[in-house]
Amino acid sequence: MRRSTRDIDICLCSFESLYAVNRRELAHPAHTAEFLSQSTGVRLDVWSRALPRLEWGVHYPLTDEVVNAQQDAADLAYRERVIPRQVDVRDAIVDIRQDESPTTPLDFHSQILS
Secondary structure: OOOOOOHHHHHHHHHHHHHHHHHHHHHOOOHHHHHHHHHOOOOOHHHHHHHOOOOOOOOOOOOOOHHOOOOOHHHHHHOOOOOOOOHHHHHHHOOOOOOOOOHHHHHHHHHHOO
């Protein structure tokens, strides 16, 4: 499948948006901890301690360590029946430096949700 310039621009725009959100979250850690506590049900004191320890931001290209951690999370979601079938997260990785990619993010999401 050929990756269009427009697709690459969308990925880069998404990265820029995530970067802006991360900057805002880091600038207001108390607000972010409160939001995450309400959203997840995890106690506020836990989020308040955890947030400064988390690595924030969009990192590209993904390292093997990140991909393996994401695969572990996907495997756990499958075992706990959060998603209906096993997935290989490597199928969702898009190399925006190349013109071709085996699958698109939209295809990956439809695989998980179907």
